[in-house]
Amino acid sequence: MPKIATLDDMRYQEHILQGVSRTFALTIPQLPPALRQVIGNAYLLCRIVDTVEDDNALSSEQTRQLAEMFVAVVNGEVEAETFAQTLYPLLSKHTIPAEHELIKHTPAVIRITHSFNPAQRRALERCIRIMGDGMVAYQQAESLAGLENLAAMDRYCYHVAGVVGEMLTELFCDYSPGINHSKPALMALSVSFGQGLQMTNILKDIWEDRKRGACWLPQDIFLQEGFDLNNLEPGCSDPGFHNGLGVLIGIARHHLQNALAYTCLIPPEETGIRRFCLWAIGMAILTLNKINQKRDFTEGSQVKISRRSVKTSILITSLLAKQDWALQKLFKLTAKGLPENKRNSIVI
Missing domain, CATH: 1.10.600.10 (Farnesyl Diphosphate Synthase)
Structure with a gap:
């Protein structure tokens, strides 16, 4: 059974957006209330994929495996806790503290992801799948x-x-x-x-x-x-x-x-x-x-x-x-x- 997003999860999402993006922390609050949460969550999902791709301490194989694992997490096929516990210890100092924190709290982000309506979830899942596949391919060709x-x-x-x-x-x-x-x-x-x-x-x-x-x-x-x-x-x-x-x-x-x-x-x-x-x-x-x-x-x-x-x-x-x-x-x-x-x- 899917885990239900809590008020603390919502507060955490709002908090971490301030730490990982100055631009989106400004623009997302301009959206209608019905869109703020889902687009804020979408940004954090993309940021997690970015973190996997950007950290040079990860080998190409680790990057590929973690990207695939995260796609499965978003799809509800793998526990977010498993992903966070796997990636968090591998992150280097190249990754900023706010992104370390974001990875650690991936389960909170995913609980919100899984609370959205089917159309919203499909849009998020497709984006993360394509982004994950592409970033792995280009990371290997850097x-x-x-x-x-x-x-x-x-x-x-x-x-x-x-x-x-x-x-x-x-x-x-x-x-x-x-x-x-x-x-x-x-x-x-x-x-x-x-x-x-x-x-x-x-x-x-x-x-x-x-x-x-x-x-x-x-x-x-x-x-x-x-x-x-x-x-x-x-x-x-x-x-x-x-x-x-x-x-x-x-x-x-x-x-x-x-x-x-x-x-x-x-x-x-x-x-x-x-x-x-x-x-x-x-x-x-x-x-x-x-x-x-x-x-x-x-x-x-x-x-x-x-x-x-x-x-x-x-x-x-x-x-x-x-x-x-x-x-x-x-x-x-x-x-x-x-x-x-x-x-x-x-x-x-």
């Missing part, structure tokens, strides 16, 4: 040489973020008949939304990823500009590298423009869901601007947007949340200095 080409980057972004866009769309449509009316159009844009956010993170985290032996940049984009990613070092001033970054910034901008189109398909009266989307888009565009202006940055903190910028973006997008024309004008103004997308990016 290298400083980068991904083979832009299509490979698209596939990587789908497994870690595009599928999250699909899951959120399923949850939004389950919540609201009005949103469900636009489901085909929303689903068509959902992967692009996720990719825009993920590409922004990849660009921001180039140097942190390289420190742990990974590079998610596409080789072909840089080779076309005359630069080999094998030669990449912090402080690189090679014009070919900077030009390659410009191409990827333009592609990310295009995906974020699709993310705005997605948001405008949400009925204006669903202001909480619109704010949830708009705040993420706003922070991503501001981050792209910083990366574009400082292509020779050597660590993510140099292109991190300030708290003041975050507050300003939140205020403006909240005031304009119901006005599509104003949001489109704001996006155009904010993205004015960014390169245009001149390459095709394959969205799965």
